[in-house]
Amino acid sequence: MAWDLFLWIISFVISLALVASVFYQVICLTDLEADHMNPFETSTCINRLVLPEFILQGSLCLLFLLTWHWFFFLVSLPVTCYHAMLYNKRRHLIDVTEVFRGIDFEKKLRFTKLGFYISLFILVVFRLTLSVVYSLTEDDDLFHLF
């Protein structure tokens, strides 16, 4: 059970990081649209985060698979596949020269991802609390045994 708790704590941290990263990217894009940022800064800021985000998300998905959490694995699988597809087509980075042409799509994509990560985060928090509660009650039980 301690392992389970550990798993959920890791998932909690990762999904929080994902939410934060995508949120930051969305902010960069809106700043760009509002002319508070120039395309050069925006693309450096966002592109710096893209690969770490992909890796984190992928490892989270893998983690769910390895720990046999089918539901969570299936939930995060489509996003992992989409990321892999983007990476294979070399379209994962923002093209600094054509930022404005694709900005609507990029924003929509990131908003969708943000929503997805937030719901994942909520689910994870739920499971985390559950496992915390379980582990506590389990301790209690053990305590009571004695």
Place this chain on the structure above:
Amino acid sequence: MNTENRNFPARPPPSFSSSPFASAPPPGVPPQSVGPEAVGFRPPTRPFTPPGPPMAPPAGVMRPGQPPLVSQIPGSRPPGPPLPSFPSTAYGPPGGGGGSFQRFPTPPPPFPATQNPPPSGPSPPQTLAGHLSPPMSFRPQQPMGPPPPSMTSGLPGGFASPPGPGFQQSMPGGPQPSYPGYPSNQVLQGPPKPFQSPSQGPPSAVSSYPSQTGGFSQHPGQQNMHPSYAPPPTSNVQGLVEDFNSLSLSNIPGSLEPGLDHTSFPRPLDGDVEPSSFAEAHPMNCHSRYLRLTTSAIPNSQSLASRWHLPLGAVVCPLAEAPEGEEVPLIDFGSSGIIRCRRCRTYVNPYVTFTDSGRKWRCNICSMLNDVPGEYFSHLDATGRRMDMDQRPELTKGSVEIIAPTEYMVRPPMPPIYFFLIDVSFSATKSGMLEVATQTIKSCLDNLPGYPRTQIGFITYDSTLHFYNMKSSLSQPQMMVVSDLDDIFVPLPDDLLVNLSESRNVVEAFLDSLPLMFHDNVNVESAFGPALKAAYMVMNQLGGKLLIFQNSLPSLGVGRLKLRGDDPRVYGTDKEYTLRVAEDTFYKQMAADCTKFQIGINVYAFSDKYTDIASLGTLAKYTGGQVYYYPGFQSSIHGDKLRHELARDLTRETAWESVMRIRCGKGIRFSSYHGNFMLRSTDLLALPAVDCDKAYAMQLTLEETLLTTPTVYFQVALLYTASCGERRIRVHTAVAPVVTDLGEMYRQADTGSIVSVYSRLAIEKTLSSKLDDARNVIQQKIVKALREYRNLNAVQHRLGSRLIYPESLKFLPLYGLAIGKSTPLQGGPADASLDDRCAAGFTMMALPVKKLLKLLYPSLFRVDEWLLKPSADLDDLKDVVRRLPLAAESLDSRGLYIYDDGFRLVLWFGRMLSPDIAKNLLGSDFAAELSRVTLQEQENGMSKKLMRLIKKVRENDPSYHPMCFLVRQGEQPREGFLLLRHLIEDQMGGSTSYVDWILQLHRQIQQNA
């Protein structure tokens, strides 16, 4: 206004004296006075155009005035119409509750009277169209029955146009009975003299109110194009003048009947004819060489815009060369600072209005009221015109150049900087490129703009990089070789870029010795990427122009490229487009970095093998530069071309570190931009180095569902550093009317501009999909546009199997065909090499409208007869150059023809051409195979004459140097390659001929029509 009152005895004076003006134009629009040409005609109708509830006088007041009015109608109307019917139906008492609807049609009858004025004057009813036009559904209720012929022809176009806001408002609620009064007043006032004085009085700024050229007078026939009023009896067909052009096509699409006369198809043999009526109506707009709208009538609603399937936008060439005497005036605002709107940052322009006795001015774009600075203050005269108007070019001219103070600089204005990155590998020296380039640079040193601040620098490279220290204290340049390509460093960063006037001797010594130094270089590698990085490191302090001379595929270091055009399996698949975009992200990244530091890149490519222009050109594309491509460069053949084009590139006036923005009125927005530049923010184009040969296309979208202003203003502002070191702002302002009528949009369309936008869209499309798809997109767009136009006219006319199109778009189908056959888009993979395609694509993305149209439909003319004429001289090029349709049947085997697309001149010798001519022109080589012959001036009159003609053709447009090719009829495959394939009206390989294309369009237009 008082004078107007005198003319309306029937009206209740107080309500009319001011309200029409107050309510009709939005604030900020000058009182609608009219250009001198409209005198006496427009003003009378103006005050009535926006009848709205507030100004409509109550019925009781109006009635008494009616009888006399009715009696006047016959007098001012052309004889014929059964007049009694009008008073009875139209002017009779309101018919019960439904009266408002029933009565609606009554306003039109008087209009025939206003038809009488000469067709030159701008017509009144544009705002009528906007405010008064009824919803379509009203028309069937028309109580009058089939009108007499003169009646039908007399209907104003504006009336039948889609519903406008103003009228609908007035319909339901307002005191309807007032309606009869309006028209009758108009009749009364038909051409009242008293109006002339007030309308002439207002200042010229006021006359800027767009005189709407729609409606009746300019196109006498067009009122008929609306599915309006009542279906005309067939017997009256002669009264229906067709407003559109048409091509009669055979009944069965596809079957080519002998009757199909393709010689009557429209061809732009007179070159690009710009619509002139619009420019004449708006004399204060900037000239069309700077800004060309795709249609000079902006739709007033999103729904109307969505029915306009053609692009809505503009092509801007901010620095276009002005002919002698029309230079853009230079203005210094001095201590008052540049006058700009506080809110929208619009520059002061001829369309702003001054109020409050000259203390305030109203911005024409956002209608904000701004203070006039004390230094700029001037009293207004009685008409509200500034006293000092004539001394202020910014208030009378659509194009001005303003000297910018230090607030417009982020750093001291940069000096003109030319940096050369020259490939000195084996092929560069062997082809003679190095020699020609260095000679040309040397000969241009005196003419580089910006003396004495101009700076210059060189890097050469093969498998290593060579830097040159040209410090003025040296007598000979010092060469430094860097061979570590992975970790580039710049030795002596301060002495690589030197002031030309100080180091002139060293630079000249360097240019003299450069070809000799690498004379026997056998290195075939090219470390292009590292060299580019090094150049970037040298230049990024100041920016400037980087000229790259590249002879082979970059093969070493970062940014090396693969031979990827070779794989035939990729062609025709979905992956094909990847060959047309940069392979390595290094290029895009470098381009972005260069733009950031104000470096503009021009690429000169010379290889006969694949050099991946797609990747190299990316550098030029995003830095506002251009690509020059000389496949298989040989100095003996291409030397002249390179010499001229490089010289032009170096010596033409260049605007440095510039940004461009185009502002437009509220409710519309420029949403996409097309051309060679990089977007710095959503609407700011970064152009590190821009010159007169670059144009940019942009497209508009309507942000609001309904535009309420009668006009829209556009203002292009280019902030740049001139070569002399001054920071300047070039401002072009234009106005365009807002219309409610699709037909009007078609009438005001500008084919050149539309084609320019389309070709850019098509080329962009090839970067993300197959060539076929790109061509289809253009075809579909044209089909949709013409189908909409057909639907617009189908109700009223029996179109049968005719292809109809507005006069303004008569060349659109042909140009559409030409876009599909242009080098970037033509045929399949075998029809043009990948590099050719990409180079042509990059070039076309930057071409100004006129040049593009010439490239799409080149001129072909016969010269042998003219050469034989002893007396004829070269006084007028137009007489000599009678352009022929671009079809093989234009070529007579006894003739000598010149084909000129602005980039190449092809001399085609007919097989039966008299040997004398050939001998005279070619000298002793006349019988040889022409691929080995170059045209040289011979010692005889005929040859001299021809050379003079060619020289003149080249001088006509100096931006490129067309190379001369000679070809004899039947010399395959050269003939096909040089000429036959470019005869775009013919069927070649898989492409369609002009006739088939028209039939194909026609068939598609009729489907679902």
